[in-house]
Amino acid sequence: MTATIGERNAAGLTTIVTRVRERALSTPGAVALRHKDLGIWREVTWSGYWERAELVAHALLALGVEPGDRIAVHSENRPEWLYADLGAVAVRAVTVGLYPTSPASEVSHVLADSGATVLLAEDQEQVDKALAVAAECPGLRHIVYLEPRGIRGRYTDPRLLPWPDLLALGERHRAEHPDAVDRRMAAAEPGDVMTLIYTSGTTGPPKGVMLTVRNVEFAVETLVTGGGFTSPPPSERDLSLSYLPLCHVAERAFTVWFNAAAGVQVNFAESLDTVQANLREVQPTILFGVPRMWEKVLAQVDIRRDSATPVKRALTRFWLRVADRVGDTLVRTGGRHTAATRLLHAAGWLCCYRALRERLGMRRVRYAASGAAPVAPAVLKFYMGIGIPMHEVYGMSENTAVATANRPGRVRLGTVGEPHPGVELRIDEATGEIMTRHPGTFAGYWGNPRATADVLDADGWLHTGDVGEWVEGTHVRITDRMKDIIITAGGKNVAPSEIENALKASPYVKEAVVVGDQRPYLVALVGIEPDTVGEWARRRGVTYTTYRDLSGKAEVRELVQGVVDEVNSRFAHVEQIKRFAFLPKELDHEDGELTATQKVRRSAVAKLFEDLVEGMYAR
Amino acid sequence: MTDVKSGPAPSAPDIPTGRSRRVRGRPQLYTSYAQDMALLDTPAKRVSTGLLVVLALALSVVLADRSLEVLAGAYVLAIGAIGLNIVTGYAGQVSLGHAFFVAIGAYTAAALSGPPGGDVIGFGVAEIWIWLPAAGLVAAVAGVLVAPLATRLRGLYLAIVTLGLVFLGEHVFKEWKALTGGPGVGREAAVPQLFGYRLDEDGPLGTREQVLYLLMLVLLVVFAVAARNLARSRVGRAFAAIRDRDIAAAVMGVPLTRFKVLAFGISSCYAGCAGALLYSVSGYVEPGSFNLLLSVQFIAMVLIGGVATVSGAIAGALFISLLQPLTRALPSLLPVVSADTTQTPNVFQVETVLYGLLIVLFLVFEPRGLFGLWVRARNYWKSWPFSY
Secondary structure, eight states: OGGGTTOEETTEEOOHHHHHHHHHHHSTTSEEEEEEETTEEEEEEHHHHHHHHHHHHHHHHHTTOOTTOEEEEEOOSOHHHHHHHHHHHHTTOEEEEEOTTOOHHHHHHHHHHHTOSEEEEOSHHHHHHHHHTGGGOTTOOEEEESOOTTTTTTOOOTTEEEHHHHHHHHHHHHHHOTTHHHHHHHTOOTTOEEEEEEOOOSSSSOOEEEEEHHHHHHHIIIIIITOSSSSSOOOTTOEEEEOSOTTSHHHHIIIIIHHHHHOOEEEEOSOGGGHHHHHHHHOOSEEEEOHHHHHHHHHHHHHHHHTSOHHHHHHHHHHHHHHHHHHHHHHHHTSOOOHHHHHHHHHHIIIIIHHHHHHHTOTTOSEEEEOSSOOOHHHHHHHHHTTOOEEEEEOOGGGTTOSEEOOTTOOOTTSOBEEOTTOEEEEOTTTOEEEEESTTSOOEETTOHHHHHHHBOTTSOEEEEEEEEEETTTEEEEEEEGGGOEEOTTOOEEOHHHHHHHHHTSTTEEEEEEEOTTSSSEEEEEEEOHHHHHHHHHHTTOOOOSHHHHHHOHHHHHHHHHHHHHHHTTSOGGGSEEEEEEOSSOOOTTTTSBOTTSOBOHHHHHHHTHHHHHHHHHO | OTTOOOSSOOOOTTSOOSSOOOOTTOTTOOSSHHHHHOSSOSHHHHHHHHHHHHHHHHHHHHSOHHHHHHHHHHHHHHHHHHHHIIIIIISOOOOSOHHHHHHHHHHHHHHHHSOTTSSSOOOOOOBHHHHHHHHHHHHHHHHHHHHHHHHHOOHHHHHHHHHHHHHHHHHHHHHOHHHHOOTTTOEEOOOOEETTEETTSOBTTBOHHHHHHHHHHHHHHHHHHHHHHHHTSHHHHHHHHHHHOHHHHHHTTOOHHHHHHHHHHHHHHHHHHHHHHHHHHHTEEOGGGSSHHHHHHHHHHHHHHOTTOHHHHHHHHHHHHHHHHHHHTHHHHOTTSBSOTTSSSBHHHHHHHHHHHHHHHHHHHOTTHHHHHHHHHHHHHHTTTSOO
16 A cells, blocks of 8 residues: 555546545535624635635745745644645645744744744634744745734734735736646655644654645545544545644644544634533534643533533433443443443433534534543543543654544544554663654655654654553553653652542543652642632632632632542552642743643743742752 | 726626525525525525425324314414514514404405394405405505504503504494304305315315314415515515604614505404404304404414514414313313313313413513524524534
């Protein structure tokens, strides 16, 4: 199978763009995308999708974009993101995504590092960020903006170009050179870099992962058309909700690649805050989420269950206990129902799960996946119990998100699943590091051969930096990030993420950072979940004002102590949390404590709250 | 880049047109405003409405003639209640004068269809498609004439002025014997005749009651759908804005006078049609029946059924109309209650007490009326397994 990937066949090289062009020809009137505008889900057909993407491609040609030039996109998920991505790839340029939440310093780094010539900025906020750092990015020639509010008529920077003008430019270019884009597309090579995915940068400044046409085609054929995730493979009848940042490889796979390769109808959420409402409207069939989202939904279920009227509360509690038991069985059988669980689930479906899943917007989910960060098994078990086929998957930007996945019916909870077919995966005997090798392995970090050499060895093995082990010889369990492993003063190796995820499985705990490298015992910095703890406090008549005030309450301390004690009882003595302290604020991307994907920057947090940590050891 | 045109983006075929498809199994995913505004937007609503219509049609075969006549009357009252709901429920203008407009409709129709040259005025036009719109029109004109009062008065003051209207009307109708036949005498009501075919006689379509029942059912559906469409249109939204706060509505650019006049006009039109039809069921009009009690009855229907809902008005009308036969059956169950008006307590007193009691109870415990009870029950299941 791998031999044909990225090869030129009679019709030319298959890329994401040719796939969309083919769909525009074969099913021009079918729905490709939906986005919500003034309360209505506007539909974009395949022909409309291709028309816009082609116009953008022509416009980029008119702006003088050459093969290999970088096109940056700084926007929330919306159709224009995809038009720009496809347009860029069509003219053999490189798409660079920026996180919408990125502060100006990060924007500056990515724009300067990638040397982008054209930037698509969503609105005034993102345009301001770009203009603030424009001096450091001399290569930036054009800034295209989507939302004119606050920009039109006020900003005079000559580089600014409104979106309609860009399309008009494309129309004019198309009229003059009708086949210019087709010719550029036909010249595409498998080794063309298609996109730069900037790593979230938990340790250093973000590095640009170069993914080529060949890499992406391998990922598409393994994950999408090969059915590497879903079974049966995705099709035109599937719907998905796009809400995670598109500059992340996982969302790019689930939005752009699933859409282009399998025709999955993509629905763009209005924003991250409206995901729950949009889920209810769209009722997707394929749903990818990060652990934070699954934890948050679970916490919401807990709050709502406890604040329901007595009859409903009792019934929901009962059926969720049943779901827990069903989940236990499913965990044992790998996700396959037994006669008993089928019966229990059918009864529960009538009384509770059907309505519950409808409320959560997951009534029609046939495949749910969690990835991009480690997750507590208890969280996934809840979803399995209420009948949502939940699968933990594993991959990273550097291997185009292709590594392992739990396959439907062969789920091992607590593992990230089995390697995909065509993927070589081995675990280093000495260090326990997971290594992968396949045609999806990236071409290197952009302009950083030294960092590339650190992770990519001469034999083509990618060093993932994750420590793992085989489970039953088929599944892979990930212990932790290699550099996060804590070695206590007593010389014991402890994987903090397991303990942290066990803590975060509680609805009351939002963040947990375990500290203890070179220390006599482990301590934790805990951030409470303001929604659930606030609700808990309200029901108990504990009055509070701010997040900090709530964290300082003796009752809340007792509540979290209970969670910590419960978690401690499941771990060996050296892995137990001896003391914990509350984070005085909610961690935030803008303040540099979280990465754009909401992962904790341990070094930053440990440094910022050094006094808290020292205080726990000093006592 | 000098001749690059600014303005709207080149059109792509993703602009929603009038016809749009629903996405299967996603009742909340609207791809056009037409879907968002649709009356029957879910399969459940379509099915239950269809079943309701089938049930109503089946009743004409199943029920006895006496019950059909009661129901036919109830449907006509429902049309009147919907009319009152438009001015009082949707537009928030309290009107106690509904009986006056009902009377105007009843006499317009009766005069048009009555035989010429008799004791009372008559023009001999018995075709329903003439006298029904005429009744509505004349009542609407009366409503528009009265409406300027409403643009100057609010709340209690408006209620009192419209109350006065009832007394004025009652006096005029009692005295104008050439039109009404005078108190205690009355006159023949409008005769429902469609293209020469008498609808108030036994015929090939069924007995007199069956035909009248079907006629009223069809008319009720027509009037109800019209009212529902009005309520969700620009006019309906303007009414709601005036109801919630007329000054705020005026600030938003809603012309108060025009919409208050319109509300009274439409409401009176409904009342007039209801009046014309109501007495063609019983066949006889007596001027004494258009008194305050009739107005209060309509108010009771709206309050008990549900303010500012069409289905609530229908439910209220059915409830009040069916209460009457039930209380009439009381003496056989409770020997204390007498059927004789000279004794105390008698059924008529019980009925009056029940109206008052029901209004008080509903206003205290469920101000949204029967419709509110339904909404409560529906939301309980809709929010399952949570409470919100």
